[in-house]
Amino acid sequence: VLTLGVGSLALAQDRQTRYLSQPLVRSIYTADPSAHVFAGKIYVYPSHDVPTDIPDDDLGSEYAMHDYRVLRMDRIGEPVTVGLVALDVKDVPWASKQMWAPDAAYRNGTYFLYFPARDKAKDKHGVGTFRIGVATSKNPMGPFKAEPQPIAGSYSMDPAVFTDSDGKTYMYFGGIWGGQLQRWATGSFDPNGSDTDLLQDDKPALSGKVVRMNADMKSFAEAPRDAVILDSDGTPVKGGAHDKRFFEASWMFKRGEKYYYTYSTGDTHFLNYAIGDTPYGPFTYRGHFLLPVQGWTTHHSIIATGGKWWLFYADTQLSNKNHLRNVKVTQVFFNPDGTIKLIDPFVK
Numbered sequence: 551v552l553t554l555g556v557g558s559l560a561l562a563q564d565r566q567t568r569y570l571s572q573p574l575v576r577s578i579y580t581a582d583p584s585a586h587v588f589a590g591k592i593y594v595y596p597s598h599d600v601p602t603d604i605p606d607d608d609l610g611s612e613y614a615m616h617d618y619r620v621l622r623m624d625r626i627g628e629p630v631t632v633g634l635v636a637l638d639v640k641d642v643p644w645a646s647k648q649m650w651a652p653d654a655a656y657r658n659g660t661y662f663l664y665f666p667a668r669d670k671a672k673d674k675h676g677v678g679t680f681r682i683g684v685a686t687s688k689n690p691m692g693p694f695k696a697e698p699q700p701i702a703g704s705y706s707m708d709p710a711v712f713t714d715s716d717g718k719t720y721m722y723f724g725g726i727w728g729g730q731l732q733r734w735a736t737g738s739f740d741p742n743g744s745d746t747d748l749l750q751d752d753k754p755a756l757s758g759k760v761v762r763m764n765a766d767m768k769s770f771a772e773a774p775r776d777a778v779i780l781d782s783d784g785t786p787v788k789g790g791a792h793d794k795r796f797f798e799a800s801w802m803f804k805r806g807e808k809y810y811y812t813y814s815t816g817d818t819h820f821l822n823y824a825i826g827d828t829p830y831g832p833f834t835y836r837g838h839f840l841l842p843v844q845g846w847t848t849h850h851s852i853i854a855t856g857g858k859w860w861l862f863y864a865d866t867q868l869s870n871k872n873h874l875r876n877v878k879v880t881q882v883f884f885n886p887d888g889t890i891k892l893i894d895p896f897v898k
């Protein structure tokens with residue numbers, strides 16, 4: 551028995567060492583981490599994954615999350631505090647279910663939590679249309695109070711909010727397949743549209759969206775635009791280029807004068823980046839920066855703190871189930887030409 555016990559421990563330790571980094575928290579499941587530094591502390595706004603028997607499908611029905619919990623740490627590598635419920639779907643008047651990947655921002659003494667959820671409409675599958683909501687708090691850990699309506703003109707999911715050095719704030723958003731971006735391709739919602747993508751591999755891929763926000767941080771200042779990703783020949787990446795094209799999980803960061811538009815390729819499981827000269831792009835495709843993690847989804851944020859750059863990401867180390875993920879962090883390194891050194895989430 552003793553020998554078996556020691557053997558199991560050795561096996562468990564061996565499995566742990568396969569992963570580049572370890573989960574930030576083990577008491578709850580977390581994913582889609584949007585990290586920020588507010589008043590000198592690091593806050594992570596993740597999805598809060600929950601167990602369910604709903605089978606995996608193209609709509610992402612198994613991602614049945616209903617609330618948010620915020621993570622806080624003084625510095626990377628130090629203990630992580632898990633906040634109480636920051637916002638629950640039952641307190642969002644317009645939302646029905648599926649509180650997916652959130653983000654947060656701060657302006658003039660108020661913290662803003664941005665979140666996607668399905669509204670109360672019913673489509674051909676009997677489920678609502680994804681919209682993006684906003685909630686506010688005086689405390690970065692929440693609780694947040696939701697606005698009664700989603701942001702006017704918002705649709706799809708995965709909001710990521712970026713404030714430029716000139717003080718202007720932009721939201722990047724969108725996601726194909728379960729995120730429904732393909733159903734908005736004509737400009738208005740097609741309730742009978744595809745459940746995956748445009749089904750046109752030789753046409754320009756669907757773009758994620760970018761929109762400037764008003765100073766109230768609760769409304770769009772303009773109509774959303776395409777965040778176009780250009781291939782090396784200067785033409786938009788094609789829909790059939792599944793390892794290059796935008797799928798979901800937008801995140802913008804600025805390094806020097808360059809704007810790094812980062813995103814997930816979804817069904818090929820890469821995190822990619824493209825570089826531009828303005829927050830609107832166009833962005834020129836530069837490659838992968840994270841190889842596929844364990845689990846179907848891959849979604850992240852990149853921030854600079856303590857003089858280093860960090861990637862927050864997630865995998866399914868704790869559960870080995872696609873919909874029960876755990877947030878991790880690892881350092882990001884850049885080459886002298888500004889390209890990102892490729893990260894392998896497994897140690898070989």
Ligand code: FUB
Binds near residue numbers: 651798849
């Ligand atoms: O967590 C639910 C969804 O899965 C997110 O919104 C996507 O980015 C993917 O991670």
